[in-house]
Amino acid sequence: MAMRTSRLWERQLVRRIWEAVGRPSIQIELWDGDVCGADRAVGRIIIREPKTLRRLLWNPSLAFGEGFATGRIEIAGPLIEVLTALFRGQWETTKGGPGQKTWTGRLFRRRGHSLTESQSSVHHHYDLGNDFYKLWLDEQLVYTCAYYQQPELSLAHAQVAKFDHICRKLRLKPGDRVVEAGCGWGAFALHMARNYGVKVRAYNISREQLAYARERARREQLDAQVEFVEADYRQIDGEYDVFVSVGMLEHVGVEQYPALGSVINRVLTEHGRGLIHTIGRNVARPLDDWTDRYIFPGAEPPSLKQMMDVFEPHGMSVLDVENLRLHYAETCRVWLNRFDDHAAKVAEMFDEQFVRMWRFYLAASSATFLSGFLQLFQVQFARAVDNTIPWTRDDVYRQAQRRSVHDSLSALAHN
Amino acid sequence: MAMRTSRLWERQLVRRIWEAVGRPSIQIELWDGDVCGADRAVGRIIIREPKTLRRLLWNPSLAFGEGFATGRIEIAGPLIEVLTALFRGQWETTKGGPGQKTWTGRLFRRRGHSLTESQSSVHHHYDLGNDFYKLWLDEQLVYTCAYYQQPELSLAHAQVAKFDHICRKLRLKPGDRVVEAGCGWGAFALHMARNYGVKVRAYNISREQLAYARERARREQLDAQVEFVEADYRQIDGEYDVFVSVGMLEHVGVEQYPALGSVINRVLTEHGRGLIHTIGRNVARPLDDWTDRYIFPGAEPPSLKQMMDVFEPHGMSVLDVENLRLHYAETCRVWLNRFDDHAAKVAEMFDEQFVRMWRFYLAASSATFLSGFLQLFQVQFARAVDNTIPWTRDDVYRQAQRRSVHDSLSALAHN
Numbered sequence: 001m002a003m004r005t006s007r008l009w010e011r012q013l014v015r016r017i018w019e020a021v022g023r024p025s026i027q028i029e030l031w032d033g034d035v036c037g038a039d040r041a042v043g044r045i046i047i048r049e050p051k052t053l054r055r056l057l058w059n060p061s062l063a064f065g066e067g068f069a070t071g072r073i074e075i076a077g078p079l080i081e082v083l084t085a086l087f088r089g090q091w092e093t094t095k096g097g098p099g100q101k102t103w104t105g106r107l108f109r110r111r112g113h114s115l116t117e118s119q120s121s122v123h124h125h126y127d128l129g130n131d132f133y134k135l136w137l138d139e140q141l142v143y144t145c146a147y148y149q150q151p152e153l154s155l156a157h158a159q160v161a162k163f164d165h166i167c168r169k170l171r172l173k174p175g176d177r178v179v180e181a182g183c184g185w186g187a188f189a190l191h192m193a194r195n196y197g198v199k200v201r202a203y204n205i206s207r208e209q210l211a212y213a214r215e216r217a218r219r220e221q222l223d224a225q226v227e228f229v230e231a232d233y234r235q236i237d238g239e240y241d242v243f244v245s246v247g248m249l250e251h252v253g254v255e256q257y258p259a260l261g262s263v264i265n266r267v268l269t270e271h272g273r274g275l276i277h278t279i280g281r282n283v284a285r286p287l288d289d290w291t292d293r294y295i296f297p298g299a300e301p302p303s304l305k306q307m308m309d310v311f312e313p314h315g316m317s318v319l320d321v322e323n324l325r326l327h328y329a330e331t332c333r334v335w336l337n338r339f340d341d342h343a344a345k346v347a348e349m350f351d352e353q354f355v356r357m358w359r360f361y362l363a364a365s366s367a368t369f370l371s372g373f374l375q376l377f378q379v380q381f382a383r384a385v386d387n388t389i390p391w392t393r394d395d396v397y398r399q400a401q402r403r404s405v406h407d408s409l410s411a412l413a414h415n
Numbered sequence: 416m417a418m419r420t421s422r423l424w425e426r427q428l429v430r431r432i433w434e435a436v437g438r439p440s441i442q443i444e445l446w447d448g449d450v451c452g453a454d455r456a457v458g459r460i461i462i463r464e465p466k467t468l469r470r471l472l473w474n475p476s477l478a479f480g481e482g483f484a485t486g487r488i489e490i491a492g493p494l495i496e497v498l499t500a501l502f503r504g505q506w507e508t509t510k511g512g513p514g515q516k517t518w519t520g521r522l523f524r525r526r527g528h529s530l531t532e533s534q535s536s537v538h539h540h541y542d543l544g545n546d547f548y549k550l551w552l553d554e555q556l557v558y559t560c561a562y563y564q565q566p567e568l569s570l571a572h573a574q575v576a577k578f579d580h581i582c583r584k585l586r587l588k589p590g591d592r593v594v595e596a597g598c599g600w601g602a603f604a605l606h607m608a609r610n611y612g613v614k615v616r617a618y619n620i621s622r623e624q625l626a627y628a629r630e631r632a633r634r635e636q637l638d639a640q641v642e643f644v645e646a647d648y649r650q651i652d653g654e655y656d657v658f659v660s661v662g663m664l665e666h667v668g669v670e671q672y673p674a675l676g677s678v679i680n681r682v683l684t685e686h687g688r689g690l691i692h693t694i695g696r697n698v699a700r701p702l703d704d705w706t707d708r709y710i711f712p713g714a715e716p717p718s719l720k721q722m723m724d725v726f727e728p729h730g731m732s733v734l735d736v737e738n739l740r741l742h743y744a745e746t747c748r749v750w751l752n753r754f755d756d757h758a759a760k761v762a763e764m765f766d767e768q769f770v771r772m773w774r775f776y777l778a779a780s781s782a783t784f785l786s787g788f789l790q791l792f793q794v795q796f797a798r799a800v801d802n803t804i805p806w807t808r809d810d811v812y813r814q815a816q817r818r819s820v821h822d823s824l825s826a827l828a829h830n
Contacts, residue, residue, distance in 0.1 A: 305723035321736035372799030384787030397812035
């Protein structure tokens, strides 16, 4: 399409934006070919029309994501690297703060975390269809940060390595009763049952995921050991030796943390122990408008400080925190590559705009883990008065040397 | 001394106190031999006079510690176990909260954390004389939580194991510039220089400790590699690859954490990394009145939530948190045993009341680590945008297998 020449004030404005976001090593090109930005750039952001530039002023996050999805913004060069450079510049200028919603963002009330709101948020993202996720997740449909114990691991291996890493931290032993809050398609629950001889009750409010998980449990004859329950984490009952949650806390909402803590406190035995694996932040701030609107309504990755509201009200002991953000950056990069390999199929299932939106989401996720904005925390905890906790982590790493991911994977293959 | 018979209300009161602190598995005996409490008790608390009972109502923490120091309260049975049972009962009834000062405690303004107040607090405890600490600390005078990597380690070995554990977490390499905030008698600074080839600037405001550290550095010909500076952590200047602080944060005061964070942010290089080792809590609450008055004026072990105020304002990434509270319980137990072995000598240096006061402090410290009240956190951090951070902790534990504490100790012996 033929577009008018950019005006002087527009060119000056773009330069000011580039400076304001910390002079990142990227270039910005306008619809008429005018370019500003770094001399040595990793890539170029191309703004295809004047209206998009104006929208970037109004709400940068929303306009950038929407612009990319509609093709009004394009990125030339390696997508993750360009976004990382852009975000890193922003991080350096703001240190992640002040973390306030834009004034335009404040106009909209965000979705809360009541039972029905949580249900609706989860449905929005996780019920896009198992066929969609099968295209680009690993074979077991694990939709959380993998653990690249060795850098050369495949995605499937790294997901299993993550499972075993958590199981070792939790010192699972045969007969333990485990409750899993937010179980996705059930891979971790089945892994624990299959490889560690534990009994698992796994909770989820995504109906599509649960149907898949139950079917798989039956097929693998683990349905006596693993029960999949369609209910919210607030409805967990029973008594358990272990509480574990991988990739759910992001959706819980910080105001609900004391409620989650009460659930844990209520269902854990005297020597009970637990682990929460979640996306987090160095500095508390709300999710950006675009991700909240298009990808994860109501999601809120917490800072460690916020996360302590799960544990402090019940005086629980935090035993171990590990930050695995580089692993999530890599996981998202691999997902993006696999997604790109199946872009034509995704376009068939949805449309081209959906494809671009999800490319942006996966690439931007990787970039936020590389640029300071997002972290991945594994937080291990126990009751304060439990003196049977392990003294060191030596056993976690000794066992890691003895039992490789290949053992777990061959157990899976023979099932 | 002949004491009057206990009155009915006094006997009832004691029973109510025992119930209020959670019916711990101990007994309480009054001056006339009246006993109440658990049937199966680990030991007995003996209140020698009516006035002490009344004082326990007024301010339990102060009266209990003072009563023990003056001999008006005695404990029959294993000291640490009796106190652990007592504290554990209290923990279970309060979960560490509400953590408010007693109303009587509020009458006194506590010492703050200005430069001069910190100086005075440190002087109160750490300048009791090197000869005193030499009696019961290990040979290197390390006055922080040891690391019992293997349960059978001696105190001296466990202190060296702690040093190496921290050095491995920090991935020290030859030539690194390290700043240590609060260096005690200098053992860790010298250890890092001797075994890892780093340059250390170590800060302290205890003059007695510094004199000792400097003399030792000269004797061991490490004075070109290690500089001991008499200054407060707020006065740290220069540029460093590593920031480390072992056992200082307890004295900093939570309101000063953003200031400490600013120091770290100012002096750390782009790929700088750091670790803070500190006593902490599961739930924020002020120090008890007795410890504040007699042992550590101004001390404030933080909850993890409070501790995040060091890092969040600068968007630093917490990479690793390890809770080593059982190690500190054991360290205090060993210190107490060694202290008891030299009680006669301590009585000569001070007096009998000082001996009892310190016995109570060391035993109660061990008990607080065993009963939920105190934790020991090692918090490792880095800048948010540093993507050169290690991916896993595998190397920390692989190196631990290769390099034993015996290597470090023989390096020390040959020096």
